[in-house]
Amino acid sequence: MDSPSVLPLPESIQGFPPLPPASLDPFLDATSRCFARYGVRRTSVQDVAQELGVNRTTVYRQVGNIEQQAMLLAARDSHRLLSSLPGRISFPIGPRSVVDLLATLVREARAHPVLAKMLADERDLIGSFVARDVPDLMERATTAFVPLVSLAIGTGNLARRDPVALAQWLVRITASLILIEPPGDLTDFLGELLIPALTPTSPAPPSRRRRLR
Known part of the structure; x- marks a missing residue:
């Protein structure tokens, strides 16, 4: 009988972009909420900063610009789905x-x-x-x-x-x-x-x- 214990999916996830560290989750959660509210194109780093209650410099330092945030969010959610x-x-x-x-x-x-x-x-x-x-x-x-x-x-x-x-x-x-x-x-x-x-x-x-x- 097939068993989840022998399904080698976690190893295959290594082919995906690296899973962002959990410390970035608050930033990526804020990014996700802003994307869902305004759309990707209309979201700014300032929007994410306001959502999180920090300044823009902190957001840039932790997760970069909007395109970088989108890539990090996609990588995180892909890992979560496959895991x-x-x-x-x-x-x-x-x-x-x-x-x-x-x-x-x-x-x-x-x-x-x-x-x-x-x-x-x-x-x-x-x-x-x-x-x-x-x-x-x-x-x-x-x-x-x-x-x-x-x-x-x-x-x-x-x-x-x-x-x-x-x-x-x-x-x-x-x-x-x-x-x-x-x-x-x-x-x-x-x-x-x-x-x-x-x-x-x-x-x-x-x-x-x-x-x-």
Whole structure:
């Protein structure tokens, strides 16, 4: 049976940008609130300083300018999301648990206050982010998913497929659904094609030869 104790996801997170130290959390929390309130483009370092109750120099010294703050916030929240994956997976891993996991990731990403604000008011910023940063981010996310799908394929709970290619597909499907909400129920939408594609095929029964008398 698959077990969270053998899922090597924490090591794969090392491919992501470094996790900011916890001492920066108050600054990044203030940045997140300002982004969600004003939008990334309209947020200034002064806004973050006022939100936190400190001066601009302190904010610059700790987390830099707005672009640097955005990168630190993205790195922190990516680490938090990936670190939580083992606790979100139903074991043993099978087609349904994969669909449920992807649906959860999509819902939580779309509910993130900063991303929700960008999807509503700053889609052009998302476009530039997709062109500049998403390819590398997706490659790193794929690296994080490969151990998961390899484990499930090896135990016979998922159909036998190239684990790297399968991880690529799952990551790309997830990313596209985060940016563009599907019609109808998300879980049903994912399951319609993923359940058949991920379900292992049963071995054909051995043929019986007629005995000639």
